[in-house]
Amino acid sequence: MTYDDPTRAEDRLRRELDPPESVVDRVVRRALDSGAPEPRRRPFAWAFATVAVLLLVVWIATVRIDPEPSQVTTAGSTAVPTITNASGLPKIVWPAQTQETRGSENRPTQVVKLSNPDGLLMLDVPQRGLVVLGGDS
Amino acid sequence: MDVDSTVADLAPQLLRYCVAAAGSLAIGEEVAQEALTALVGHWRRNGPPDSPRAFVYTVARRQARRTRWRRRLFLPLEAARNGRPTTGDSERAVDDKRRLARALEMLRRLSARDREAILLAMDPDLGSEQAAGVLGISHSAFKMRVHRARHRLASEMEKADDLR
Numbered sequence: 001m002t003y004d005d006p007t008r009a010e011d012r013l014r015r016e017l018d019p020p021e022s023v024v025d026r027v028v029r030r031a032l033d034s035g036a037p038e039p040r041r042r043p044f045a046w047a048f049a050t051v052a053v054l055l056l057v058v059w060i061a062t063v064r065i066d067p068e069p070s071q072v073t074t075a076g077s078t079a080v081p082t083i084t085n086a087s088g089l090p091k092i093v094w095p096a097q098t099q100e101t102r103g104s105e106n107r108p109t110q111v112v113k114l115s116n117p118d119g120l121l122m123l124d125v126p127q128r129g130l131v132v133l134g135g136d137s
Numbered sequence: 138m139d140v141d142s143t144v145a146d147l148a149p150q151l152l153r154y155c156v157a158a159a160g161s162l163a164i165g166e167e168v169a170q171e172a173l174t175a176l177v178g179h180w181r182r183n184g185p186p187d188s189p190r191a192f193v194y195t196v197a198r199r200q201a202r203r204t205r206w207r208r209r210l211f212l213p214l215e216a217a218r219n220g221r222p223t224t225g226d227s228e229r230a231v232d233d234k235r236r237l238a239r240a241l242e243m244l245r246r247l248s249a250r251d252r253e254a255i256l257l258a259m260d261p262d263l264g265s266e267q268a269a270g271v272l273g274i275s276h277s278a279f280k281m282r283v284h285r286a287r288h289r290l291a292s293e294m295e296k297a298d299d300l301r
Contacts, residue, residue, distance in 0.1 A: 006287035009294045014259050016240035019152040023166055028148045031173030032141060 140180045143189050144173050150260040151193050157244050157256050158201040162237065168204055172197035191267040194257065198271060239297070246293045251286035258283045 151172060156165030172193040179186060186192040244252050257268040257279075269279035 006291040009291035010255060010259060010287055012294065013240050013243060013255075013290060014153070016236040017153045017157055017259075019149060019156060019162070019166075023162065024148050024152055027152055027166055027170045027173060028145050030170050031144055031148075031177055034170075034174045034177075 138185065140177055140185070143180075143185070144177060147176075147190060147193055148173065150262070151197060153259065154194065154256045155197050155201060156237075157241065158198070158253070159204055160241055160245070164204055164208075165201075168197055168200045171200050188267055190260070190263050191271055194260075194263065194268075194271045198253070243290065243293055243297065247286060247289055250282060251289055254279060254282040255286040255290060258286075 148169065152165060152169045155169040155172070156162050159165040159168050175196045176186070176189055176193050179192070180189075244256075247255070253272060254268075257263060257271060258265070260268075263271075265279055265283075266276050269276045272279060274282070
């Protein structure tokens, strides 16, 4: 067989390459199924997430980071230090409120001068005056 | 024009191109499906492309090339592991069909450039300018390549017929 017109060879090749109908149908069906749109996400998911993150940031900024130290030892406070005797050494245990305060001037080791004359414990607390604890009376 | 009818219209000719480009029905089917899936996804996300036909041919050409490289890379490993190359039952069953095997053999005798050109030219709905765009060459270069490819194909077919 001769192919004086080269397009005849091309036509023959095209016919021989024609895919079966079943394969065509399968490809179309799978392509349309797999290319289906994804289910819609919750429309306000991003808004919820953003608000949650902002609330977290605000909470951290206002609650956890307190730039002004608390004045626990101001007048009227009941935060009187108590003393226990652990291992033979005087130990100062501050009430929870005092222990949680921030600021270096409220730390016991820096604000309290401890002395023990005549069996009495005297605490010199700044802005509060002299506190005497212990003794027989 | 909706996506379903467009895919159904494109599928037969795209599948023919993919089978010929990949060299087997099974792999060609896979490549064609990937290209059509890409079209459907693009259509539903961004609307229809300027030319859906050129879009799928571009994707299919790229996928077919990747598939060929992958096969070249892994075929020796599979052959070493299994004793012979694995081709798959469905592929073997179809490749046994004489007409497809013969057509694929004819295409193998052409150079890769001629083969791609004539495969794209086989789609009457794909304009030659679009086909040139798919191949990334000028319009005139595409026409010249198709012209040469047709003559070589005819020559190879005559030789094959004479040998029968």
